[in-house]
Amino acid sequence: MLSHKAKYALKALLYLAEQDENHISRTIEIADGANIPKKFLEQILLDLKRGRFVSSKQGKFGGYYLIKSKNDITLAEVHRLFDGAIALLPCASLNFYEPCSDCKTESECSLRHGLMLIRDKTLKAMEGITIASLVKK
Amino acid sequence: MLSHKAKYALKALLYLAEQDENHISRTIEIADGANIPKKFLEQILLDLKRGRFVSSKQGKFGGYYLIKSKNDITLAEVHRLFDGAIALLPCASLNFYEPCSDCKTESECSLRHGLMLIRDKTLKAMEGITIASLVKK
DNA sequence: AATTAATTCTATCGATTTACTAGACTTTAA
DNA sequence: TTAAAGTCTAGTAAATCGATAGAATTAATT
Known part of the structure; x- marks a missing residue:
């Protein structure tokens, strides 16, 4: 069975994949959109970043975006x-x-x-x- | 991943399947033969019994034996x-x-x-x- | 330079599960 | 009656899970 973490990661990646090219998604936006506890999602996004699935922009108007093609994330x-x-x-x-x-x-x-x-x-x-x-x- | 319990169960079933027809195996014999902690194995064998994979004979000269064909245990x-x-x-x-x-x-x-x-x-x-x-x- | 809004990092926490262990009880053959 | 087996109920230490808290850092705007 998948852990909640893995399930949430998939849902977060799915959310990011559905956004327009060049759109940057804030954590809270992903959390609300995919129904994931925000603080928990923060950790998951950091893991996804370390895994080079996503990258982030810090500071105001920052957020997360896919850096790996959605066809290549299995x-x-x-x-x-x-x-x-x-x-x-x-x-x-x-x-x-x-x-x-x-x-x-x-x-x-x-x-x-x-x-x-x-x-x-x-x-x-x-x-x-x-x-x-x-x-x- | 399999739990140790499931892994031990498989190894115990394997041990029983390798014995001669009509042979009854004591818990300690299975534990030694398959390298499984004896007390833990006791619980596992009871679970396998409840699952109708094996049956047991109580008392002196008792032990466990397969009641399901080894071809049918997946x-x-x-x-x-x-x-x-x-x-x-x-x-x-x-x-x-x-x-x-x-x-x-x-x-x-x-x-x-x-x-x-x-x-x-x-x-x-x-x-x-x-x-x-x-x-x- | 100050403010605001975002990510990042570290720590902690309660609950549950896992992998066993202990010991008393029951059953059966000799 | 006794020895040797399974059965049952607890307990326990350690790890993992699913979060939560809060401070630190970064960057854009005013």
Whole structure:
């Protein structure tokens, strides 16, 4: 399941993607538009900035805007930024790999292979969902 | 990601599936064999019993054994028993559906449709992984 | 230079969940 | 009767989640 943070991030990105080119959106505007607690959204936008999905302008008349094409922002990327690995166990993860501590033979645990199959299919599906694909509704 | 509980459950089921027909496995035997904390495993086995994956014999020489065919126990089912919904949001879930509280138009949230596509693909993949398929390694 | 309006940063908080552990109780075979 | 197993109910320490608070910084306008 997605965390609220990841869900809100997607909704915020969606909101930004729906705005006119060159429009800068204030946090409060996004919060109201997408129904997200404002203070919580502040943190999320900072995370999105660190992840180079958005950029910001400070000071009066400042706010946030997309710097990544809405066709290039996938559900997989947002998931990884906020909720981490897409695989079901760390030992089956591409980007967050860690060996299982409880597997006797450290090279291969009994679940790893099967979970990597799942990961490949889920990942492919998640890479197919972009902000652009969600906007067109 | 899977919880430890779900991971241990899978490993316990795998252990049971590898035993001879009619063999009854004691908790301590499974715990040692699959490297799972014994007291934690006790709870998990009770959950698996309530979920009708295994049954038990009490008293001396008691223990646990599979009552569901290893071909019929899928990753999807174990996930649902221990970690709940497979979908990324409750509003996109088949078995754990709940409407989102933060969506303005209650009928359709902007993410729901896309997340249902993911759910269908992930679910299909997870239904393809059975205990039997994991044993054959 | 002062004011205003915005982002940014750091800290904290309560509630819940997770991953266990402890111990008493019940059941069954020998 | 006793030993050896599962069953049940609590409890607990640590981490995570979903926020909230408030001060600091930045930038445009007056």
